């Protein structure tokens with residue numbers, strides 16, 4: 001992600017709602033992918049100083065609930081920003097603790113949407129495109145009186161993707177629960193943003209691979225996805241991964257089924273390209289690293305990941321990137337990049 005600045009010169013985080021140095025109100029402008037300080041122009045209208053003074057409104061989730069910091073260009077009639085228009089179900093805010101979980105979820109969702117938009121991948125909701133759009137449902141187990149999921153009874157909510165709808169169990173935003181699940185599932189890394197990246201990988205498989213010329217090359221590298229999905233997952237959960245999974249897969253879970261391998265590689269590709277871009281923008285890597293060839297960028301990444309891990313070990317923190325990229329995995333990541341580049345041409 002690039003580095004954002006307030007007009008006063010202060011570096012500001014993507015999640016900021018005000019500048020810590022000059023106190024200005026901040027908002028993110030999704031139409032130009034920029035953070036901007038904002039001058040009030042009356043009636044929830046704001047002049048964006050980083051966008052030649054153009055007028056925006058705060059997203060309703062910003063002005064009312066303080067869980068968003070994105071703006072709506074004045075020309076758009078919508079109350080919500082383009083990222084919040086992807087929400088089909090949000091947590092029940094009458095329940096204590098849910099607002100905090102929702103805020104954590106929204107922060108990661110906006111990073112994902114920024115990332116997809118900055119890669120010029122199309123992001124449309126299911127109201128605009130019912131057959132091919134993307135939406136989110138943030139659900140909880142045993143939701144009591146939650147009207148939206150009254151039919152789900154006592155079943156626990158599975159984080160997953162189906163026909164453009166990405167469901168996130170809001171417990172994944174609870175640090176204690178997520179770490180408990182990570183240990184229980186014997187995973188090297190389990191993050192909220194990682195869930196978003198993985199699930200949107202399944203969504204883009206439907207958009208960019210299924211019924212496209214990419215299906216054959218994807219099958220060749222990732223395997224035949226027509227093998228029974230539920231049986232494959234059951235076998236994985238009963239027997240665990242093959243002992244030599246490290247040589248062929250980026251994670252143990254990727255070995256469960258070709259669809260999971262694709263989603264894991266997609267998520268890794270987003271994680272790697274985002275972190276490389278951040279490193280270039282903050283001066284840890286040369287600024288032209290993003291223009292290098294795929295192989296050179298992977299080399300830079302392996303070196304950078306090692307250094308980030310070393311820094312974290314000095315601070316007694318877990319390795320942020322506890323993975324090894326083998327030749328077969330790098331081949332898959334290269335194909336993901338080609339398909340993402342091609343996806344810019346995608347017509348809905």
Ligand SMILES: [Zn+2]
Pocket residue numbers: 006007008009010019020021022023024037
């Ligand atoms: Zn400032």
Ligand SMILES: [Zn+2]
Pocket residue numbers: 059060061062068069070080081082083084085
């Ligand atoms: Zn919003």
Ligand SMILES: [Zn+2]
Pocket residue numbers: 198199202259260263
């Ligand atoms: Zn998956």
